[in-house]
Amino acid sequence: MPMRGLKDYFKKAEKEKWAMGQFNVSNLEGLKAVFQAARSLKSPVIVGTSEGEGSYWGLKEISHLVNFLSKEYRFPIFLNLDHGKTFDYIKEAIDAGYPAVHFDGSRMDLKENINKTREIVRYSEKKGVFLEGEVGSILGSSAILDKAPQIRAEDLTRPEDAGLFSQETKVKSLAVSIGNFHGVGKSGDGPKIDLQRLKEIKETVGNLPLVLHGGSGIPEDDLKSAIQLGVVKININTELRSAFTLALREAVSSGEIAPYKYLPETIQAVQKVVEEKIRIFGSINKI
Numbered sequence: 001m002p003m004r005g006l007k008d009y010f011k012k013a014e015k016e017k018w019a020m021g022q023f024n025v026s027n028l029e030g031l032k033a034v035f036q037a038a039r040s041l042k043s044p045v046i047v048g049t050s051e052g053e054g055s056y057w058g059l060k061e062i063s064h065l066v067n068f069l070s071k072e073y074r075f076p077i078f079l080n081l082d083h084g085k086t087f088d089y090i091k092e093a094i095d096a097g098y099p100a101v102h103f104d105g106s107r108m109d110l111k112e113n114i115n116k117t118r119e120i121v122r123y124s125e126k127k128g129v130f131l132e133g134e135v136g137s138i139l140g141s142s143a144i145l146d147k148a149p150q151i152r153a154e155d156l157t158r159p160e161d162a163g164l165f166s167q168e169t170k171v172k173s174l175a176v177s178i179g180n181f182h183g184v185g186k187s188g189d190g191p192k193i194d195l196q197r198l199k200e201i202k203e204t205v206g207n208l209p210l211v212l213h214g215g216s217g218i219p220e221d222d223l224k225s226a227i228q229l230g231v232v233k234i235n236i237n238t239e240l241r242s243a244f245t246l247a248l249r250e251a252v253s254s255g256e257i258a259p260y261k262y263l264p265e266t267i268q269a270v271q272k273v274v275e276e277k278i279r280i281f282g283s284i285n286k287i
């Protein structure tokens with residue numbers, strides 16, 4: 001039987017009300033952790049790379065690794081380029097074999113964002129690549145932040161803009177700004193998710209799958225409510241970076257110098273976070 005693609009999984013997720021996790025990875029330990037978690041829970045999964053992560057890996061290198069895992073194990077693990085900001089960079093990822101890309105035109109005004117996204121849609125469709133668009137600005141960065149970013153009204157996705165963008169661009173999924181931000185505030189000040197806005201966005205975009213970025217630090221109940229309202233993909237990075245780094249500090253403190261002896265502790269720490277998120281997202285046994 002042929003394996004389902006991302007589009008089929010999003011359709012199934014929307015119908016059955018669960019979401020796929022996109023887990024960003026910087027290194028092999030992160031990738032092993034995500035793959036082991038997904039396999040052990042029989043959950044389809046997306047691996048993401050930000051611009052920094054992608055250049056650390058090399059786009060071709062990570063693309064070959066993930067595509068290898070998918071083929072070798074016949075497992076639904078998909079690679080997505082996270083927040084590609086230029087056509088050239090997105091093209092490079094597509095040409096390197098990424099099956100999915102996210103174009104972030106959120107710094108542009110809506111008209112320019114639509115025009116640029118359309119240009120990329122033409123290229124991605126020709127190559128059979130899945131394209132995520134973005135309307136509204138998702139602030140912050142995947143780190144422990146001194147202070148949560150101040151989200152202004154104009155940063156949030158307006159439902160009518162989302163509707164127009166989806167009609168005009170024909171993207172395959174849409175990232176929205178509904179109070180979510182990248183990173184976690186030091187004092188635990190988390191995002192305030194505007195579920196009413198999410199509901200209105202969903203009403204204007206119909207069956208277009210919605211994506212929630214900045215998943216770290218969002219309370220479980222909000223994640224679950226967002227899934228009920230049509231979110232089918234949730235991105236997680238900061239909590240994985242944090243788990244890896246804390247475990248690494250602890251692991252090297254013993255004085256051990258053989259990486260293969262101390263790195264498994266970092267894999268376990270990241271895997272634990274990924275498994276928790278997969279449980280919350282409800283994607284267990286959905287292969």
Ligand code: 13P
Nearest residue numbers: 142183213214216237238
């Ligand atoms: P967090 O770092 O807040 O989990 O966000 C990740 C993300 O949205 C990647 O696009």
